[in-house]
Amino acid sequence: MGWFWAxxxxxxxxxxxxxxxSKPPHGAGxxxxxxxxxxxxRTVNVLNPASxxxxxxxxxxxxxxTSSCPVPHGKHVATTDHATPADITPAPEPQSTLxxxxxxxxxxxxxxQAPAPEQTVALPTTRDESSIPKGTGxxxxxxxxxxQMYNALLRKGYTDTDVTAxxxxxxxxxxxxxxxxxxxxxxERRFGKGLxxxxxxSKRGEENASxxxxxxxxxxxxxxxxxxxxxxxxxxxxxxxxxxxxxxxxLYPSMFETEPPFDRHDWYVARNVNGxxxxxxxxxxxxxxxxxxxxxxVFFLDVRPAMTPTGAVExxxxxxxxxxxxxxxxxxxxxEKTKET
Numbered sequence: 001m002g003w004f005w006a007x008x009x010x011x012x013x014x015x016x017x018x019x020x021x022s023k024p025p026h027g028a029g030x031x032x033x034x035x036x037x038x039x040x041x042r043t044v045n046v047l048n049p050a051s052x053x054x055x056x057x058x059x060x061x062x063x064x065x066t067s068s069c070p071v072p073h074g075k076h077v078a079t080t081d082h083a084t085p086a087d088i089t090p091a092p093e094p095q096s097t098l099x100x101x102x103x104x105x106x107x108x109x110x111x112x113q114a115p116a117p118e119q120t121v122a123l124p125t126t127r128d129e130s131s132i133p134k135g136t137g138x139x140x141x142x143x144x145x146x147x148q149m150y151n152a153l154l155r156k157g158y159t160d161t162d163v164t165a166x167x168x169x170x171x172x173x174x175x176x177x178x179x180x181x182x183x184x185x186x187x188e189r190r191f192g193k194g195l196x197x198x199x200x201x202s203k204r205g206e207e208n209a210s211x212x213x214x215x216x217x218x219x220x221x222x223x224x225x226x227x228x229x230x231x232x233x234x235x236x237x238x239x240x241x242x243x244x245x246x247x248x249x250x251l252y253p254s255m256f257e258t259e260p261p262f263d264r265h266d267w268y269v270a271r272n273v274n275g276x277x278x279x280x281x282x283x284x285x286x287x288x289x290x291x292x293x294x295x296x297x298v299f300f301l302d303v304r305p306a307m308t309p310t311g312a313v314e315x316x317x318x319x320x321x322x323x324x325x326x327x328x329x330x331x332x333x334x335x336e337k338t339k340e341t
Contacts, residue, residue: 111148111155121163123147128174132181135229135270135277143174176299180284183303184269185226187282189213191314192223192271202317205325208334224272229279231267239264240307242285261285266306281306 113125123146132141144152146166153161190213191198197220201212238246238260248256263286270277283306289298305311325331 111144112151113145113147114151115147116151116154119150119163123150123163123166130174130181131178133225133227135227135268137227141228143177144170146170149173172297172299176286176301180265180267180301180303181228183301184267184282187303187305187314188226188269188271189217189223190318192226193220195310195313195317198314199317199321202321203325205322205330206318207331208325226272227270229268229270231265234264234266235262237264239283239285241302241304258287261287261302280311281308 115122125145125147127142127145127148129139130141130143133139134141149170150161150163150166153166190201190209197216200216201209204212242261242264245256245258246260249258265284265286267282267284269280269282271280272278283304285302287300287302289300291297305314307315
């Protein structure tokens with residue numbers, strides 16, 4: 001989804017979660033994405049490794065060291081009888097693909113706003129500002145314009161894209177990223193000030209978490225707003241959790257049957273810890289669900305910290321607190337206490 005984001009000029013510096021068992025639906029748009037939309041492309045199936053697409057290797061630099069001969073051997077060089085090595089200018093080496101990418105989002109440094117060749121429908125060139133703060137501190141990230149989206153699709157080989165559907169695709173793209181950021185902000189509110197605070201919020205289950213969080217924030221104050229340092233789309237790499245869900249759906253289709261995620265993102269978030277920015281990686285799986293009766297598409301986001309030591313403890317606290325609260329009869333105790341009062 002965010003793999004379409006690009007800045008007109010390269011950015012050279014940067015400052016420096018969803019529930020395990022349920023994924024909140026995020027539906028948007030007025031119709032299912034067209035077949036050519038990348039959201040229709042599924043993540044690589046881990047049960048069928050042969051279906052994985054191989055990534056082209058980046059060609060190593062072939063530039064000669066400083067002490068080497070200035071004449072590029074092996075290449076045709078036009079010379080005259082009176083030419084000297086100093087008069088011969090070697091042909092410039094082509095830029096590698098990696099050098100053309102923005103390190104903050106692994107996308108091309110700029111995407112044209114000009115209409116594509118043979119484009120029959122004019123597309124807007126305005127870009128909407130997101131609610132996601134940049135890690136550099138200079139405003140929020142911007143979403144691509146429909147024209148940039150279309151040019152990016154063509155650049156990536158989606159030449160059969162329906163130009164009339166691009167504006168809807170941009171709306172869905174923006175909506176999903178806003179939903180993902182909202183989940184990350186909620187996770188940071190809970191665990192941004194430490195594991196102890198996170199457990200105080202999580203130990204009474206998810207149904208009581210919102211109330212507990214408001215109570216804790218009233219006593220300790222709000223954590224500092226997180227910001228997004230950079231992100232990376234990894235649609236061909238299935239997360240371990242998504243892979244386990246696919247295995248479970250194969251073994252127990254009646255309980256776990258679901259399609260593989262159509263996209264996967266890694267977002268690197270700046271968390272303020274005692275006045276210092278700590279980088280926290282979040283993993284996002286994007287799933288599509290059955291459309292609404294009105295035809296609107298439905299999407300599910302599974303947002304959670306990556307399986308680092310701290311991220312694993314946070315995920316265990318959130319999931320374990322909810323399971324223990326229900327298994328120990330916490331809901332029943334609260335209901336009985338409510339009746340008594």
